[in-house]
Amino acid sequence: GRQPHEFKHPYGFDQPLENWAEMVVANGFFDRAGITLLGDVHQHTSYGPLKRALVKVDREEVLHLRHGESWMKRLAKAGGEAKDALQRAVDWMFPMTLEWFGLPDDLKRHSGQLDYRLKGKTNDQLRQVWMSATVPLCEGIGIDVPAHFDEAQQEYAIDCPFPCQYDPEAKRWLFDEPLTWEQVFERWKARGPMNERYVEMVQGAFGSSFAN
Incomplete structure (x- = not known):
């Protein structure tokens, strides 16, 4: 079978989720990204x-999304440490999810996925779809995010250097250390701190199901 480092999945999946706030934000952000990406494929793909x-897959993702967003609202409403933990989780997961959609359109050189109707929207268009749901959600519950709706441009604008360096141990974005997208790809290829453990857990569960 494949080794853990050979699996290709979003970098966010390689990060440890260490408390309930991080778990529900992962559901709210990551599953929203999954629905955005896969929903576009479902709508536009020509491959039956x-x-x-x-x-x-979409039905499963929607269940996770509803769970995450409902709990984000509950933690924000609770206030105090619950809301603080929610804000800390959002602080590192929001920029990470922005990266999921890949290269900005002005840097992307290949359009094969669009040409062969494997998807219908560009990377930046998909990023906008995700922000159009996520930014209002966070604003509505009093959680800060580094993005806002630009009335003049009629689109969402990112308010932090993007992309930039990430410290996985501290779960903190180093906004004073901007990166090129080539450097982002190198970070992705190196995988995150939980990659081997998570993949081995999945492989173990998969092997056990066949053994039984």
């Missing part, structure tokens, strides 16, 4: 087997 398979 993929379109049919995504119906079930």
Whole structure:
């Protein structure tokens, strides 16, 4: 079978979730990103087997999303340490999810996914779709995010250097250390701190199911 470092999945999945606030923000942000990406594929792909398979995936993602967003609202309403923990989780997960959508359109050189109808929207368009749901959610519950709606441009603007360096041990973005996208890809290839453990857990569970 494949080694842990050979699996390709978003960098966010390689980060440890160490408390309930991080778990629900992961549901609220990461699953929203999954729905945004896969929903676009389902709507536009010309490949029938993929379109049919995504119906079930979308249902599962929606359940996770509802769970995450409802708990984000509850933690924000509780105030105090619960809301502070929620804000800390959002602080590192919001920029991380922005990265999921990949290269900005002005840097992307290949359009094969669009040309062959594997997807319908560009990376920046998908990033806008995600922000159009996530930014109002956070603003509505009193949680700060580094993005806002630009009335003049009629689109969401990112209010922090993007992309930039990330400290996985501290779970902190180093906004004074901007990166190129080539450096981001190198970070992704190196994987995150929990990559091997999480993949081995999945492989172990998969192997056990066959053993039984």
